[in-house]
Amino acid sequence: MINKLLLFIFLFTSLLVNAQEPPMADGMRAEGKIYVVIAVMATVFVCVAAYLIVIDRKVKKLEEEIKNKKS
Numbered sequence: 001m002i003n004k005l006l007l008f009i010f011l012f013t014s015l016l017v018n019a020q021e022p023p024m025a026d027g028m029r030a031e032g033k034i035y036v037v038i039a040v041m042a043t044v045f046v047c048v049a050a051y052l053i054v055i056d057r058k059v060k061k062l063e064e065e066i067k068n069k070k071s
Contacts (some may be wrong), residue, residue, distance in 0.1 A: 028034040 028037065
């Protein structure tokens with residue numbers, strides 16, 4: 001019963017939400033600023049991904065050192 005109620009609520013709310021582009025996007029696209037926003041977002045994503053890769057490598061190295069000391 002509760003699953004059906006939740007399903008109905010989610011479906012109903014999705015009908016209420018209009019997935020239209022905000023007027024701001026048209027202006028930014030016309031002026032070429034949207035590409036700057038995309039470039040900044042891509043740069044941030046690449047930097048965060050690179051940072052996570054570096055941290056993962058350091059953690060693996062430390063795990064191996066701990067494993068070797070226990071042996």
